[in-house]
Amino acid sequence: MPWEKSFDEDLAVENAMQVFWKKGFDSASISDLIEGTGINRGSLYNAFGGKQSLFVKALLKYDADRQAMLARLEALDDPKKAISAFFDSIVANTVADEQHKGCFMFNTALDISAHDNEVRQIVTNGVSEIEAFLRRCIEVGQARGDIRSSMDAKATAKSLLAMIVAIRVLGRGVFAEAALQEIADQAKRLIE
Amino acid sequence: MPWEKSFDEDLAVENAMQVFWKKGFDSASISDLIEGTGINRGSLYNAFGGKQSLFVKALLKYDADRQAMLARLEALDDPKKAISAFFDSIVANTVADEQHKGCFMFNTALDISAHDNEVRQIVTNGVSEIEAFLRRCIEVGQARGDIRSSMDAKATAKSLLAMIVAIRVLGRGVFAEAALQEIADQAKRLIE
DNA sequence: TATAGTTTAGAATGATCGGTATAGACTATC
DNA sequence: GATAGTCTATACCGATCATTCTAAACTATA
Structure with missing residues (x-):
């Protein structure tokens, strides 16, 4: 043989x-x-x-890596800190990459019409999971009294997702580190 | 001849x-x-x-059209309403386009490394002008007492810009109208 | 050592790309 | 009607694309 x-x-x-x-x-x-x-x-x-x-x-x-990262953050068992760490790592990763590749998934999302249903489904699912993770963090944080309970968890999760998308897109060459960090800081302030 | x-x-x-x-x-x-x-x-x-x-x-x-639109909004002479109308029109335009083309400028921004300095400069300038427009609206609104003066105009403008980017990117096929409107509503709530 | 299957390098294929060149049809002036 | 310049249609160029194929080099088993 x-x-x-x-x-x-x-x-x-x-x-x-x-x-x-x-x-x-x-x-x-x-x-x-x-x-x-x-x-x-x-x-x-x-x-x-x-x-x-x-x-x-x-x-x-890439999707599996993303999933693993979210799981690691969730294992912190401190929702507010998890969100904060999430944003910090996104900014850090975006800035550290000298090639300005951004996020593979969001890059693909913006190009979604050029791809087939399989790809579309992977991207849609990935984005949904990030949103669900953020929402879970907020809701658990609210249950623990770490986050204002007056806040609309679902809508705020969408806002945070928007911030992430923006950091990743504008980080490709339009905004410098300071501006990206400013968006991240605003995101953190949203859940204060 | x-x-x-x-x-x-x-x-x-x-x-x-x-x-x-x-x-x-x-x-x-x-x-x-x-x-x-x-x-x-x-x-x-x-x-x-x-x-x-x-x-x-x-x-x-495209950039000239964008400039004209911002000028029209600014001519409303009602900053809070201008921002609100801005977001509504973005969602409306995004949803109305059956081809899901998104925003030409942001599409180019995500692809920025493939372009030369001239293109890079047009995009960077365009994004900056949108941000400056938002900031001006907030500051004028604050001066008139329509918007909380405790708010950080510069940082909030960046947050609003982030929401716009997200609506445009996710509107290309990942999110449906309701989700996009939800982001827009959250943006409006930011300046309440 | 012979063999079977995987590796490699690279040729070949047919399509399409951006860009150029050519030749004739068209139209306003003279 | 002659002329000059712009239009259209299409052929052509060299390059590159994704993919297939061929043939030799290699290696673990028998």
Whole structure:
């Protein structure tokens, strides 16, 4: 019998994710993906089927990372602090990325009409989960007396989501760190 | 002597704007632009120089329209109402567009790294002007006693801008009308 | 060592891209 | 009607795109 598969598919998807994240679906060429993953043309098609299919795998990986991060924040068991930490990490990540890639999911959301239903569904679901996380944080915070109970949890969660979207979009090159932090601070003040 | 130029350049730019707005710079092909403007290939290159140059003209036209709209709102001479009307019109425009094109300027902002300095500058300036408009509205409203003077005008203007970005981005296919209106309502409540 | 399956590099394919060039139809002036 | 300049249609160019294919190099088993 011959040997086993020799390259790490997960690592390849991770690398492909970086390429798609940086360039977007259209602008990322197969050659870019070959270079980024270090995998040969033939192997790439054999392992992943094609560009579209690889993109979905990359987006799913990004989505899994997002899910893990939200779970970590929720495990803090301190809703107000979780929201605060969430915003700080978003600003920090946005600023730290010299390539100004923004958020892969929101980038895709703005380009949503160019994608099929599978992609659309992943994005819609991801955004909904962020919103639900924020709402849960607010509601638990209210139950504990950490957050004003006069506040409309559902509507405020949407506002916070809006702030996140804005930080990610404007952080791609329009706003500098100070302005992004200002938005984040305003977001935190919303739940004071 | 020969005749004068026969097609309407402004109308052509308007039509090209629609094409770029819908498809984005990369995905809009010259063939799309020929079809969209109804102008022949040769004439298009002769009149506008090329794709990049036509894109800039289209973006400038969009920017001029935006400027005119803000001026109209400011002429209401009722800052609080101006902000409110601004948000209502954004939601209305977003929902009314069956093609879910979003905002041409924000679409370009998210794609900013693919563009040159001229485009970057138009977008940055446009965003700044919206922010300045919001801030002016708040400050004038405060001076008139229509808006709480305890509010930080600069920071609140950024929050409102964030809401606008979010409505425009999420309105491209992730959120439906009710959710977008909810964000707008939250924005209005911010200045209550 | 022979074999089977995976790797690699790269050629080939057909389509489309932005941009240029050409040739004829058209129209206002002379 | 001749002329000059702008229009249209279309052919062409080199480049790049996603994808498929070929053929040789490699490696673990038999």
